[in-house]
Amino acid sequence: MNTLLKVDGVHTHIKQYHILQGISFEAIEGQVSVLLGRNGAGKTTTLKTILGLTPASQGRITFRDIDITKKPTHGIANTGIGYVPEDQGIFASLTVEENMKVAMRKEDEATLAKREYILDLFPDLKTFWKKDGGLLSGGQKQMLAMARAFVGNSKLLLIDEPSKGLAPIVIEKVMEAILDMKKHTTIVLVEQNFIMASRIGDTYTLIDNGETVQSGLMQELIHDEQVKRKYLGIG
């Protein structure tokens, strides 16, 4: 039970707005940690702050015992964090192959093996290997984004709302893939779809108004109707 990522009392300002006002949670190696909360609660900003895209103005973020709070984005990525943004960030006029290649730091055997593994997980990507990223379907883009983050930095993946805008059948696929990837990497997931979150999450962190409300085991949350109603509007 190693703590891989530790976010401790993080605040973030974007221009004059105080978006994050105290976020704390930990990601345990080999687990899926889910960030839950209403729209606009600060989940996406939390991921962006971990990556240094919207740097923290206060607090501390450590990854594998390295303080990454003040590092530039590319430096943070190079310590072993991969990112799958909400809009997937696919390079539209680059082929699937090229999209993957941008992320691959080296082309050694280990990396190529990783690529093999992830392509087996998402056979669609193999089919459209030479096709432009922009021409893929929504689900395929999601898979490409996840695959790309995985081949680059597989120690921790930050995935932002992978189920957004996808058909139930595709969500099922993505979910299974995440569960499979969990064997090889640690995942922090932002997810609005509670059914999905509860099925794949090991732990959860509840965020409201830019603050951590509570954290715990997903199993406990599933039965806590009061919290679910109050913060997630369900149950």
Added chain:
Amino acid sequence: MELLTNLTINGLATGMLIFLLAAGLTLIFGLMDVLNFAHGGLFAWGAYSSVWFYALTDSFVLAILGAILTGVILGFITEKLIIKPVYGNHVQQILITLGFMLVLTEMLKVVFGPNQIAVRTPENLVGSWEIGDVIIIKYRVFIIIVGFLVFGIFQYILKKTKIGLIVRAGVLNKEMVQTLGINIKNVFLYVFIAGASLAAIGGALFAPYSGVIYAEMGMEYAILGFIVVVIGGMGSFPGSLLAAILVGLVGSYMAYYVPSLSLAVNMIIMAIVLIFRPQGLFRAKG
């Protein structure tokens, strides 16, 4: 027939020179979102330094290498001192690069004197070929070949190498490239230096072509470069080649048939493109 051939070759040659200038502009814009109004200054410095190196070494190859060296140095200085402090602020970028353009132009006059300088064509490129009754000037063909060569090399780098891939990805989404562990600031610097060197090569080739060089040529050709970038679509490398050839040919034909309206015609093309198709003629939407 002879006239048409000559006008076409002339137009192509001019087009290639503008392309060398515009290629850097368009890459810098596409990747860094910076419109470099000092780019013409790099072109003029390329011309002056090549003439200086040529006088020194009597070798045109060394003269071009000298121009590239100048481009690299000036590109490095420009990116570090002028562009870097104002990333992300369009108004300041326009203002500061314009100011730097003034400095570059005036510095030319300080270093090389305020008067225009006559330039001779390198000996092995002097003269012309006669094919039937068509006379083809060697140096113009040389420019066209070099232009296509440079295009080919850069296209290869962009399409086939890792750094080229990163540049293309950066044009599409800078933030994403950074989250994949790439230091985009370094890439910016390389691209800027490459663009500056291209402009310097353009200037070096321009010098014997026009026969005279003068400090203001930078601004004159920069305007053509801007027109090309707009017509070709900002950030599109192949687009800038096509647009440059178009502008060169239009300029060449117009200069013969309706002299001195040629610049106006290009401006009109640019205005129409900007108003009706701001993403450029040769660039797909989105």
Added chain:
Amino acid sequence: MTSKYQWNNIFLSIMVIALFIFPFVTDSRTWTILLTQIFIFSILAMSYDILLGYTGIVSFGHAMFFGMGAYTTAVMLDRIEPTIGVFVLSIATGMLITGIISFIVGLLTLRLKSHFFAMLTLALSGLFLVLAEKWRSVTSGNDGFTFRAPEFFKDRMMFYLVVLVCMVVVYFVLRRFVQSPLGHVLVAVRENEQRTKSLGYNTLHYKVIASVVAGVVASLAGSLYAISLRFVNTSVLTMDITLDALLMTIIGGVGTLIGPIIGAGVIELSQHFLSGLAKDYPIFERWIIFFGILYILVVIFFPSGIVGTIRQAFHKRKKQSVGKEEQSNSEEL
């Protein structure tokens, strides 16, 4: 807000009074001409400030409007008769023409983002320059033509006073304009066009209004400029004029109105003295280098120019003396 303009008022009153007295105490022709020139460029720079400082757009086509004013006045005085009446009429005509043209140009160009807008204005002003060179029957092309100024202006001092009055009037009119609700919307556009749009303002309309106001005032400057030279050629339409206006505005301080006046003074005076120095030190023939460097330093380190920087210093001191915690200004810059 009020204290800011109080300082301006005191400073301005002293300056204006001094300038009005000036020609009566000295009969230096050089100084009268130089100051007249400064006033004219102050008007031009103030008009540019409406665009750059208050609306946040960089136009490379401002010379277009200056040149139109200059040509209108020159042609009318030359073709009709050199009287005050025609002079006034020519200013009005020039303003009307530039008003219409800047309206059309604004509608066409102001939809574009900053870079594209800058290029398009560059192209359009280039077109007008070519047009003026070709339309020789009216403009005499690059050679230009001389014309007779109204009798009244034969006395340099009279012209000096007229231009000074024009400058003061333009200053107050433009100040009124930027302090009006309309002016506040323009500043909002500069700060964040998207947000202003989402508040329900049609930002294009406001930008067009700003460009018409700037164009019309620039035309006035052009008219006066033509009279001051009693000569006009295509140089009034060149990029150099726009660059001058731009430099003056930036160095003096964008978005202050008073800044452009000071900028015009600084640039014209140093140009005068530096080119005077060139007789002894050839490096000063290239005086523009010093401007280029100064200007780059200003953009990087003092983006608010002379007036803006002084004001910030005042503000800081005031804040400190009140004992408030000093908030960083960096976001505003």
